[in-house]
Amino acid sequence: MTFVVEAAVDGRGFDVSLRVGPGETVAVMGPNGAGKSTLLNVIAGLLHPDSGKAELDGRTLFHLTGGHGEWTAPHHRGTALLAQEPLLFPHLSVLENVAFGPRSAGASKQAARESALRWLAEVEAGELQARRPAELSGGQAQRVAVARALAADPGLLLLDEPMAALDIHAAPLLRRLLKRVLAGRRAIIITHDVLDALMLADRVVILENGSISEEGLTREVLQRPRSRFAAGLAGLNFVAGGITEHGLEAGGLSLHGQHHDLPGPLPAGQPGVAVFPPSAVSVFLSEPHGSPRNAFPVTVAELEPHGDQIRVRAGRGGLLGADITPSAAADLGLEPGMKVYFVVKAGAVAIYPT
Amino acid sequence: MTTRKTATYTGIPGWIYAVAAAGALLVVLPLAAMVARVNWANFIPLITSESSLTALGLSLRTSAASTVLCIVLGVPLALVLARGSFPGQRVLRSLVLLPLVLPPVVGGIALLYTFGRQGLLGRTLEVAGLQIAFSTTAVVLAQTFVALPFLVVSLEGALRIAGSRYESVAATLGAGPSTVLRRITLPLVLPGLASGAVLSFARSLGEFGATLTFAGSLQGVTRTLPLEIYLQRETDADAAVALSLVLVAVAIAVVALAYRGPRAGRPVRAESTTPASATGGAVQ
Numbered sequence: 001m002t003f004v005v006e007a008a009v010d011g012r013g014f015d016v017s018l019r020v021g022p023g024e025t026v027a028v029m030g031p032n033g034a035g036k037s038t039l040l041n042v043i044a045g046l047l048h049p050d051s052g053k054a055e056l057d058g059r060t061l062f063h064l065t066g067g068h069g070e071w072t073a074p075h076h077r078g079t080a081l082l083a084q085e086p087l088l089f090p091h092l093s094v095l096e097n098v099a100f101g102p103r104s105a106g107a108s109k110q111a112a113r114e115s116a117l118r119w120l121a122e123v124e125a126g127e128l129q130a131r132r133p134a135e136l137s138g139g140q141a142q143r144v145a146v147a148r149a150l151a152a153d154p155g156l157l158l159l160d161e162p163m164a165a166l167d168i169h170a171a172p173l174l175r176r177l178l179k180r181v182l183a184g185r186r187a188i189i190i191t192h193d194v195l196d197a198l199m200l201a202d203r204v205v206i207l208e209n210g211s212i213s214e215e216g217l218t219r220e221v222l223q224r225p226r227s228r229f230a231a232g233l234a235g236l237n238f239v240a241g242g243i244t245e246h247g248l249e250a251g252g253l254s255l256h257g258q259h260h261d262l263p264g265p266l267p268a269g270q271p272g273v274a275v276f277p278p279s280a281v282s283v284f285l286s287e288p289h290g291s292p293r294n295a296f297p298v299t300v301a302e303l304e305p306h307g308d309q310i311r312v313r314a315g316r317g318g319l320l321g322a323d324i325t326p327s328a329a330a331d332l333g334l335e336p337g338m339k340v341y342f343v344v345k346a347g348a349v350a351i352y353p354t
Numbered sequence: 355m356t357t358r359k360t361a362t363y364t365g366i367p368g369w370i371y372a373v374a375a376a377g378a379l380l381v382v383l384p385l386a387a388m389v390a391r392v393n394w395a396n397f398i399p400l401i402t403s404e405s406s407l408t409a410l411g412l413s414l415r416t417s418a419a420s421t422v423l424c425i426v427l428g429v430p431l432a433l434v435l436a437r438g439s440f441p442g443q444r445v446l447r448s449l450v451l452l453p454l455v456l457p458p459v460v461g462g463i464a465l466l467y468t469f470g471r472q473g474l475l476g477r478t479l480e481v482a483g484l485q486i487a488f489s490t491t492a493v494v495l496a497q498t499f500v501a502l503p504f505l506v507v508s509l510e511g512a513l514r515i516a517g518s519r520y521e522s523v524a525a526t527l528g529a530g531p532s533t534v535l536r537r538i539t540l541p542l543v544l545p546g547l548a549s550g551a552v553l554s555f556a557r558s559l560g561e562f563g564a565t566l567t568f569a570g571s572l573q574g575v576t577r578t579l580p581l582e583i584y585l586q587r588e589t590d591a592d593a594a595v596a597l598s599l600v601l602v603a604v605a606i607a608v609v610a611l612a613y614r615g616p617r618a619g620r621p622v623r624a625e626s627t628t629p630a631s632a633t634g635g636a637v638q
Contacts, residue, residue, distance in 0.1 A: 044526050074525035075534075081526040087519055091541045100537070104529035152527045 003156050003186060005061070007042045007052030014038050014049075014210040018188075020156065025187045027201035027218065029194075030229060035210040036190045040158045043188070044081045045074035056155050075104070080154035084161045086145035088133035094120070094144050095129040101152025119147040123177055139170025143177060150181060157187040163196065175199060194222070194233045206230050225275060226354045228319075236275040237320050240354070243272035248351050250274075255294050257349030272353040280348035281322035283312055284341040285332060295343045300336050303329065310334075314342065385602060392599055393592040400596040408574050409582035410600065416490060416578060417558035420497035424554040427498070428505035429547070433539075435506065436513035454503045461499050462567025469495065469568075492569035493576050497558035504557050505550035512546020513539075552612035556605055 006017040014035045020026050028036050041047035043054060045061065048071070054061035061077055063070040080101070088097050098116035099109075107115065120126045123143040133141055142162060149157060162178065163171045179199055182189075189200055197204045197218050204221050206214040206229050213227040225231040231238030241250025245268050248255045255274045259266055266272075287295055301318030304311050309323040312334060322342055324332075334340070393400070400406070434440070435447050453461055469486040470476045479486060486492050520542060524534045540547070562580040569576040571585065579601055587594040 044522075046522050046525070073530075074522070075528050075530050077526070078528070079526060080528075081523060083519075083523070085519075087523045089520055089524070089538060089542075091544075100524065100529070101527040104524075104527060104533055148527065154526075158526070 001057050003054075003056045005039075005043055005052070005054035006065075007039075007049035007054065007062075009035075009038060009042070009047070009210075010050045012038055012210060016207065016210070016212055018205065018212070020186055020188060022186055023184045024203065025182050025185070025189060025201045027197035027204045028188060028190045028207055029192070029197060029204060029233065030207035030213075034207045036207055037160055038210075039207065040081065040160050040188065040190065043077075043156070044079050044158055045072065045077050046081075078153070078155040079158055080149040080152045081158045081160065082145055082149045082162050084164045086133070086138075086141035088136075088141055088144055088148070090133050092133075093129065094125070094131050094133070094136070097133065097144060098148045098151050101148060105152070115151055116147070119151040120144070122150070122181065123147040137170070138166050139173060142166060142170070142174055146174070146177065146181065155186065157182070157185060159187060159189040161190050161192065163191070163193065197233075198222075204230075224350070224352060226273060231273075231275055234275075236277055237281070239274045239316075239320075241272065241274070243270050243351065243353055244268055247346075247349075248272055248274040253296055255349055255351070256346040257294075257351040258347055259351050262352060266351065267353050270353045272351060274349050274351045276344050276349040278306075278311060278321035278323040279309075280344050281320075282343045283322050283324055283328070283332060283334070284343055287341050288343055293343050293345050294349065295341050297339060298342050300334055300338045300340060302336060303334060312340075314340065388595060388598060388602075391595050393596065396592060397596050397599075400590075400593045401600055403593070405573060405582060406593070406597055409577055409579045409597075412490070412493070412574065412577065413559055413579040416493045416497060417555050419494045420501055420558040421551055421555040423494065423498045424502050424505045424558075425547070425551055428502050428550070428554070429509065429540075431502075432506045432509035432513060433535075436510045437518060450506055451503045453500050454507075458496075458500055458561065458563030458565075459567050462496060462564035462569075465492070465496055465499060465564065465568040487568060488570045488572065488576060490569075490575055493565055493578060496564035496568045497561045500561050500564055501554040501557040504553040505547075508550035508553060509543060509546050512543040512550075515546075516542050549612045552608055556608040556612075559601070559604060559608070 001022050003020040004018070008015040012035060016035065016039055018026070018039070028039060030036055038047060042049050042052075043061070049062070049064065051065050053063040053065055053068070056078065059072070059078075060070050061072050061079075088094070089100065092100070095113065095116050098119055099112040102112035102115045103109070117126065117129065120129055123146050125140060125143045125147060128136060128140060128144065133144075136144065142165075146162070159178070163174055166174060175196065178189075182200055189196065191197060191200075201218055203215065204218045205212055206221070206227050208227065208229055214221060214225070214230050221230050222234040225234050225236060225238065228238045228240070239248065239250050239253065239255060241248045241253070241255075243249075243266050244254075245266065246254075247257050247266070257274050257276070284295070287297070296315070298315030298320065300312060300314045302313040304313065306323055308326075310326050310329040312322045312324060312329070314320055314322070320342060332340070401410075431450060435443065435450070466487060467473045468475055469479065469492065471480065471485070471487060473487075476487065486495065516539075520538050521534050524538045525531075529537065560580060561578070562584065565576065565578060566581060571577045571581045577585070579597060583594050583597045583601070586597065
């Protein structure tokens with residue numbers, strides 16, 4: 001009883017293989033254009049992949065590999081899709097919207113109505129049942145859309161950035177609601193927000209350029225990111241290179257670091273990464289001496305506010321960051337184009353193979 | 355404070371209004387001239403003469419029938435043109451729209467060589483005991499021929515504007531294509547369908563050339579109101595003017611019906627436009 005999909009869309013350079021266990025929620029994250037929505041559309045049957053196959057609870061959704069041509073129409077898949085916009089049917093009342101799935105599945109008017117009322121109560125929107133979608137706020141509409149998707153009793157719930165179109169007051173409420181209704185339910189949620197992945201998902205999948213660059217338990221991916229995107233989500237500096245006996249060598253940059261959680265010594269010669277938080281990076285105008293620290297010359301690319309700190313982006317196309325206080329930035333007289341030294345203690349740099 | 359409600363910049367140069375007024379006059383002036391020529395003393399007897407009432411009744415009946423036929427045939431055409439994807443789609447669209455630019459008399463000749471006694475299908479139909487040319491059926495066919503593009507164009511536009519996102523959601527909720535068409539697509543484009551149907555009806559009502567060529571002018575059978583007006587003009591100008599006025603009145607009623615203000619139930623494009631305060635206040 002599991003869900004597996006393998007699909008390739010040649011024109012978009014999309015090639016993904018994914019498995020979701022019963023009751024598991026997987027967060028799919030990645031840059032814009034990485035193929036996240038393509039994945040959901042392929043699973044929902046709204047987009048025809050060039051090859052691949054997918055199964056949900058023993059039923060074939062599609063099988064297009066090796067001369068097979070099986071294709072299940074979207075309405076027979078049991079994969080309800082909740083998009084960024086609620087897309088409530090504007091000509092139907094809230095109750096009729098939620099009853100739409102059960103009605104389409106062949107339930108009697110009475111049974112569909114009861115099911116709809118139950119789900120509306122579940123999302124705390126029972127009092128909205130007689131309203132038209134145009135009379136709802138964005139947050140209310142999205143809650144009704146959640147009820148509508150759940151009322152269809154999907155074997156797999158697909159959520160495409162359900163919080164993205166909501167304002168900052170409505171998003172936390174919907175996130176809490178989703179946490180409740182997604183518990184024990186199989187779902188795939190696309191999100192840009194690391195908080196969603198932490199709160200709602202058991203596992204996170206990073207999709208980049210049409211393929212999965214990294215996947216694992218949400219906590220592990222954030223602690224030990226193996227892709228630049230995941231490191232960005234975790235707010236960590238990320239340097240990919242080759243592991244040496246002492247640390248990591250990456251394009252003229254040599255980093256010393258710790259590898260406490262590795263069972264043995266660093267596997268020299270293997271590709272690896274070094275990650276360290278911007279808060280552990282200090283900025284100096286001249287090269288400091290002494291102490292087991294990494295120091296490397298960089299050119300300041302950008303200065304931007306980051307909480308109550310200033311984030312100095314420098315080196316490697318501005319990909320490395322250092323967080324310093326505004327007064328320190330003023331003392332140093334930092335401005336884009338300046339040559340400075342980034343200094344980080346070896347103990348703050350984690351090095352591990354990829 | 356100014357009392358003017360709209361003070362937004364329009365960007366229309368003053369002289370445009372002058373040219374626009376000339377354009378409006380071109381339409382309104384002839385109608386006014388015609389109204390001025392109406393023989394009001396005899397107006398009621400003129401439009402209630404037996405031949406007039408017969409023609410008006412025939413016009414209304416055939417136009418209603420061709421409007422129904424336009425809906426039955428035009429809705430599927432608009433759907434496949436707006437949503438479908440098949441080879442020759444663009445060619446089909448051009449061909450369906452052809453009657454819009456074709457002189458109606460040419461359409462009449464084309465219909466004659468299709469359904470006429472010597473026509474493509476005429477002989478087969480005659481064997482089956484059906485003779486279409488110069489019958490009321492021919493009137494309906496001629497009117498449908500010229501009016502169909504109006505329905506297709508306006509419905510196809512409505513379908514394109516509505517997009518197919520609601521249909522996708524409905525499908526993932528388990529609704530089959532026919533259910534989606536009945537419960538989602540058609541209700542969403544109902545305003546477009548209604549205005550298309552009204553325009554088709556109006557075009558059917560005014561049809562002259564194709565009807566005369568394909569159906570002839572037989573009183574009570576094929577002589578619709580425009581044909582009656584043309585015939586009366588030769589003998590009784592007062593009757594022609596009076597009947598023209600009736601047709602103008604019907605046309606105005608139809609146009610008013612098609613372009614009445616925005617109605618409830620019109621598709622709403624985005625629901626997420628309500629202010630944040632409403633969201634916060636409504637959640638307990």
